[in-house]
Amino acid sequence: MKIRIGTRKSELARIQAELVGVALASLSKGYKLEYHLQQSEGDKDRNTPLWKLPDKGVFTRDLSELLLKGEIDLAVHSWKDLPLLEGQDTAVIGTLPRADMRDLLLIRKDCWPKILSSSSIRILSSSPRRMFNIKDFLLWALPAEIKTVDFASVRGNIQTRLRKLFESDSDGIVVAKAGIDRLLGAEDPEYEKVRQEVQSAISACYWTVVPLSVNPGAPAQGALAIEALKTRADLVEIVSHINCKETFSCVQHEREVLRCYGGGCHQKIGMSVLERPFGRLSILRGETNEGLRLEELKLESKKPKAPKCVQGSYWPSDDEEGSFFEAVPLESLSQPNEDAALWVSKSSALPTHWRISFDTICWTAGLDTWKKLSKRGIWVHGSSESLGEKEPRLLEQLVSPHKSWVKLSHKNAPTSDGMLLCPTYELSPKSEMPKLQGKTHFYWRSSSAFSEALKHYPQIASAWHACGPGNTYEGIKKLLGNDERLSIYLSYEAWQRDIMECSP
Template identity: 40%
Template sequence: MEKKEIKILSRKSDLAQIQAQLVGLEINRKFPDIKISYSTKTTEGDIDKFSPLSEMKTTGVFTDDLRQNLIEGKCDAIVHSWKDMPIDIGEETIISGSLRRADERDILLVDKNKVNQIKKLKKISILSSSPRRVYNLKNFIKDYFPYNCNEIVFNNIRGNIPTRIKKLLNGDGDALVVAKAAIDRLINNPFKDFSELSKEIKHYINQCLWMVIPLSVNPSAPGQGALAIETKSNDKITKKIIKDISDPLSITCVKKEREILKKYGGGCHQKIGVTFFPTFFGLVKSEKGESENGKTFSDWSVLKFNENSNLSAKKDEIFPENNSDYKFFKRITIQDSINKINSLNNHCIWISRKSALPEGALLSLTNIVWASGLKTWKSLSKRGIWVNGCSDSMGED
């Protein structure tokens, strides 16, 4: 039996509707004869715009109200942000699939108009409702922010992404941390109905300095960046369609993350981040946080190497064989090179190691600066250089 129409439900926010339409787009690419219709519904989490999510009494405040429509047959599928899903959703429905995962990382936005104030007061106020982000960012700001901050204050914020950025730019705080996937989807969405929104978000971002926070120091909320496509458990046809558009590796990674979250009790009140993500050499796990009993943990490891990744080398294949023989060049300062670097504007600059950028070189804030790893980033930040992100040492050594 063929499916003639799939009714997709989502929350009412622009981001939720974009995510639903991205799923519909993938269905039509594979099944062009299927009609896609969309509907929206307000959830408990949307109605309560003030309570911190970590203090709400129940899990599933953004998902449970939608699920009831699915159970009652008012829709065929729901598109959720997977990080919003409770660990247990019952037996009547199932997560049937997910598109390829977007960027798992968080992004820190800093109002450009607040930079001088931050430098002068040596204090920064960051808008965030997430215990995980608060826990991780306190140390991150101390080590990787180019401006000395003796005091780091976190203030609660609620609302959709455009609302949060407006609150930042209207003076509610100096900085804001959000999921990068949300920003990416709002800006890069291909839909005419949301083209003006894309321009609006770009305009807001241009008023900010930004940093993409590395997963090694700030693993994401389990499922962050991934979409959960929920169907009825007994709807074999829709389940098969969703499976055919899904990315198995993304699903595997999220399931592993949620297994770990379940071990700690689940819920967005936890100071726990865990991310599994694929690389060219294998699956990497980043896990960090503090359990409810006060136990801290941190793990950054390669879970499984790809069969074709050969990371070993014989001693006679290494040059130089001993580190003591490594320094066979003498570094001297070339002023013309420094002048050239200082003149760069609106460039993307990759810095492979801390010694690659000569002393005296200054980088304009109009540039995007990417470091190879955390050691390089930390060294650059001590020199007052704004670094936008790094490759988490996958290439630094």
């Protein structure tokens, strides 16, 4: 059977179509694959800012029309480019596992002295979503005192936009990380030139992966859409065998939310949905055309929820109350090899006398740690966003796979995913423990604290407990012997709201 696959002419579009082709070939059904290249309306106009273009299908309509004419069998799109309303005669019938949905910020190394001296930064982007969400992020995320953030419009494929960055007076650019990853990961010799061009541009920049919690992606960012005629039941059956149901479901959720607000790339709205073993995480952030601010971080947890508690029966009663340990810095510390990548559990875990270059990969456990490190003049490349050290970093194309990862934490901290522990402090129990008598609901920031509390108050084993995902959850579950009374929350504040509102 011959399957004609249509896509846009850019290298990235061809790579994406070939990914679908490889998936179809893996079914070992002997399909003969043909690729048809088409220039889209959006490709022809490279000057108009993205938000001024017509909102429906400027990058996809031409391919959909080829489907209707019977000139191709499948069209492969970047799903975020498709109109939110499905066509009358065509439909997205499948997708592949999603690439990274985050954005990548690149700052020219040669512009850094100017940024420091002027306390201002100019970023290339034509996305209203990025301009709205990233502006505040830049004020705290970089190791510089940024007072002014300006944006300038840029159009073209990734290579063109990177060239424009170095031909302009702008300091940086924001691009979809999925596109960068796919270009750098393309192994066919045909793409060697573009790989080298992209790699050269990145090497001339400092980079950071923008957290989803401050800048969720465009709905469907990082996902491919495989479109076909609704009447082609044979293709629906074939594509069902390569379809990633998890990605499909998450993208449908994202697009439905954006549709509720009027939808389209003209909106200043980001929406990302992540499926994790502990539940579905939804991140919504931006502003509607009517000026309504949107900011929601929601977890549909698969874990049990505690019944409503009585006022005063939960601990800690506020985010700062109580601690079981003093953190005692270890002496005679040796700084890890400069080639090692650092995963920093909290800001104080990175000794102040260590000299960390901007090229040393520095990844933080959460955003509070990021903010504190950037104030110390340290370049942070990204964060696990309080989802645990097992949260995928997805840096295979930006960081050598042979690079060792070192976790900076306390002496007895657990590690995972082959990470090496570099203890920089030890936990010394305080002489006076927090008072936990009569408490029925607890939120823990570490399994070490729970273990220490259990020694002094063994009765709390039958109470209701909560924590964030990751090693803390795994450690508490192990100590309890089960997770029947152990919940996962994204923050102390979310837990506090829930236990005061949910019904028994």
